[in-house]
Amino acid sequence: MAFLEINNISKSFASTVAVQDFDLQVERGELVSFLGPSGCGKTTTLRLVAGFETTTQGKIIVKGEDITNKPPNQRNVGMVFQAYALFPNMTVGGNIGFGMKVNKRPQEEIQARVDELLELIAMPGLANRYPHQLSGGQQQRVALARALALNPEVLLLDEPLSALDAKIRVVLRGEIRAIQQKLGITAIYVTHDQEEALSLSDRVVVMHQGRIEQVGPPFEIYNFPKTEFVANFVGTLNAYNAKVLDNQRNVLSIEGQDIQTAQTLGAYKNGDRVMIAIRPERLSFADGQKKVNNLACTVEEVTFLGSIVRVQVRTGEKTLYVDTFNNPYLELPRVGETKQLTFSREAVLILHP
Amino acid sequence: MGNNPVLEEKILTKRESKKGSAQPARSPRFDFNWAWLGVAPFFLFALAFLFLPSFSIVVRSFQGVDGSFTFKNIIAILTESDIINAYQASLSISVITAIGGGFFGFLLAYAVILGGMPRGMRTFMVTFSGVASNFAGVPLAFAFIATMGNAGLITRWIEAIFEINVRQMGFSIYTIWGLSIVYMYFQFPLMVLIMAPALDGLRREWREACENLGGSAWQYWRYVAFPILLPSILGTMILLFGNAFGAYATAYAFSGSFINLVTILIGAQIQGDVLYNPGLGNALALGMIIIMSVCMFGYAYMQRKTSRWVR
Ligand SMILES: Nc1ncnc2c1ncn2[C@@H]1O[C@H](COP(=O)(O)OP(=O)(O)O)[C@@H](O)[C@H]1O
Numbered sequence A: 001m002a003f004l005e006i007n008n009i010s011k012s013f014a015s016t017v018a019v020q021d022f023d024l025q026v027e028r029g030e031l032v033s034f035l036g037p038s039g040c041g042k043t044t045t046l047r048l049v050a051g052f053e054t055t056t057q058g059k060i061i062v063k064g065e066d067i068t069n070k071p072p073n074q075r076n077v078g079m080v081f082q083a084y085a086l087f088p089n090m091t092v093g094g095n096i097g098f099g100m101k102v103n104k105r106p107q108e109e110i111q112a113r114v115d116e117l118l119e120l121i122a123m124p125g126l127a128n129r130y131p132h133q134l135s136g137g138q139q140q141r142v143a144l145a146r147a148l149a150l151n152p153e154v155l156l157l158d159e160p161l162s163a164l165d166a167k168i169r170v171v172l173r174g175e176i177r178a179i180q181q182k183l184g185i186t187a188i189y190v191t192h193d194q195e196e197a198l199s200l201s202d203r204v205v206v207m208h209q210g211r212i213e214q215v216g217p218p219f220e221i222y223n224f225p226k227t228e229f230v231a232n233f234v235g236t237l238n239a240y241n242a243k244v245l246d247n248q249r250n251v252l253s254i255e256g257q258d259i260q261t262a263q264t265l266g267a268y269k270n271g272d273r274v275m276i277a278i279r280p281e282r283l284s285f286a287d288g289q290k291k292v293n294n295l296a297c298t299v300e301e302v303t304f305l306g307s308i309v310r311v312q313v314r315t316g317e318k319t320l321y322v323d324t325f326n327n328p329y330l331e332l333p334r335v336g337e338t339k340q341l342t343f344s345r346e347a348v349l350i351l352h353p
Numbered sequence B: 001m002g003n004n005p006v007l008e009e010k011i012l013t014k015r016e017s018k019k020g021s022a023q024p025a026r027s028p029r030f031d032f033n034w035a036w037l038g039v040a041p042f043f044l045f046a047l048a049f050l051f052l053p054s055f056s057i058v059v060r061s062f063q064g065v066d067g068s069f070t071f072k073n074i075i076a077i078l079t080e081s082d083i084i085n086a087y088q089a090s091l092s093i094s095v096i097t098a099i100g101g102g103f104f105g106f107l108l109a110y111a112v113i114l115g116g117m118p119r120g121m122r123t124f125m126v127t128f129s130g131v132a133s134n135f136a137g138v139p140l141a142f143a144f145i146a147t148m149g150n151a152g153l154i155t156r157w158i159e160a161i162f163e164i165n166v167r168q169m170g171f172s173i174y175t176i177w178g179l180s181i182v183y184m185y186f187q188f189p190l191m192v193l194i195m196a197p198a199l200d201g202l203r204r205e206w207r208e209a210c211e212n213l214g215g216s217a218w219q220y221w222r223y224v225a226f227p228i229l230l231p232s233i234l235g236t237m238i239l240l241f242g243n244a245f246g247a248y249a250t251a252y253a254f255s256g257s258f259i260n261l262v263t264i265l266i267g268a269q270i271q272g273d274v275l276y277n278p279g280l281g282n283a284l285a286l287g288m289i290i291i292m293s294v295c296m297f298g299y300a301y302m303q304r305k306t307s308r309w310v311r
């Protein structure tokens, strides 16, 4: 039995279905992120776990105990909100110690815990500041410390960095991950930022319209997206509508050219239409014709992105992106030039609708 | 773990301060900020309609009937029992209606904003409060006299139904308490009007964070919501106090000079035929200005405290 079990929960608000058949097992000490576009039900799922919303259907179980119908103030899950959730009338110390204070813990114990947590979030000596005297990043650290103060079973974070600027965001997400691993706390992290989800999670849950699209480690989500939605949402994507030519030898046809995939097409009949995807970094320009997986293209645009160079090309109807690592001796393609694209069989991903 | 953002901020402030000090000191002669010119008309306005009259009140408080300098007026307002009573009446009525209006107004504002009323109802209540808080003066006083006065509709009605004479039983609305009730009609909506946005400013995250940390609804109000609202509540009560203290038309229309308030006394000194003594009137007004200024500073202080919290 997993540490946190979200068993087939659904949640509807009047006529809107916010979450549907959400099923997930989270192991102790794992950091799982919910990734998806705005409105896909991430916050609602998190609020169901915290107890701020009641499930329409399904169960939530922590350490074998069913908490589905417990009020939020008896659940012992810590929550970090998007922003501005610190109590403005209390100091940093007051905020961090608040949970212990309402739980009637002795003053010395509170004091010691506050100091310990301030150390943990690298803000020692700032206990007497008020929230309005802190930067956005500092406020979110304090919010994290406050949520950790009662040693919660599960830590919930709802886009905790989305109100901060890009630089601080990157620093802080690393710190959140470090603290989570140091304490070995089970955590759910909600974000709409794929880079954030990929960089700090043990597993990523990609959500779409209230449902889970795919669950897996970041590596798997990125490299082997199962659905078109996942492939599209996580990373840049070149998608093709292809026809199955030979389901035994895994041959497809796009734009009248035969291509081969390493994935098996056994589930399809010859003549079936399937969506395939190729990541930009898996495409490259060939010097001459290769034996398999060739596409003729015209260069439309070259964009320099620092460590990579993104080339936009046209093959028949489609616009594709080709990423190459930058190096000073790279010969950049010229706009209007005709080139050959090539890719490995492994690069061709079959997507399910 | 690193503490880069903290560090970065420190570096930033250092850099900024360096830049500030590196600027060549300009001669003060060229430092005049021409943008001030734009607000000059407002200063003139304030000068003409606020400071000059106040100044004239101060000056004339120290003038006798013949225009010569005297402390007589000041001594009078500190010693004459009629005047002390008037201040007492004005203060009591202001305190009563500030506390009463504040309390009930807060409850209504709470019901309107946090009571889960439909959106349309909220808008209606707030708009209505806006209108009602200006429902003062002659119409309000008349409405009361017509319903609960000696010959008022309700008074007569009660007398007819219960076959008693409430006036002989000592009932009268022409008392401090009666006038307080009349004042409530504009105090109460004013409190609703000012408290509604303050209650709206309570973030959902605060309540949820409190709940999430094991706090009860009572603890949320005790430790979070009430302390956050307190400056607004006190500030608005100060405003209500000033509002009642300065009211004149309502009281005058309601009871003539039956209830001796400071404002009514001033009116009598300045336009009165019997009591004409403008010097004393000005001294009375000076007392009011001082009390009102204290209120204004108190209100501004409370406002500043809240705005720092609720950004
Ligand atoms: N309290 C609510 N009342 C009605 N609809 C809601 C409520 N909360 C969320 N929703 C709806 O549920 C869906 C999911 O919302 P949410 O969980 O906030 O998405 P996300 O956090 O992924 O952006 C949205 O369509 C949203 O409009």
Ligand SMILES: [Mg+2]
Pocket: A039, A042, A043, A044
């Ligand atoms: Mg959300």
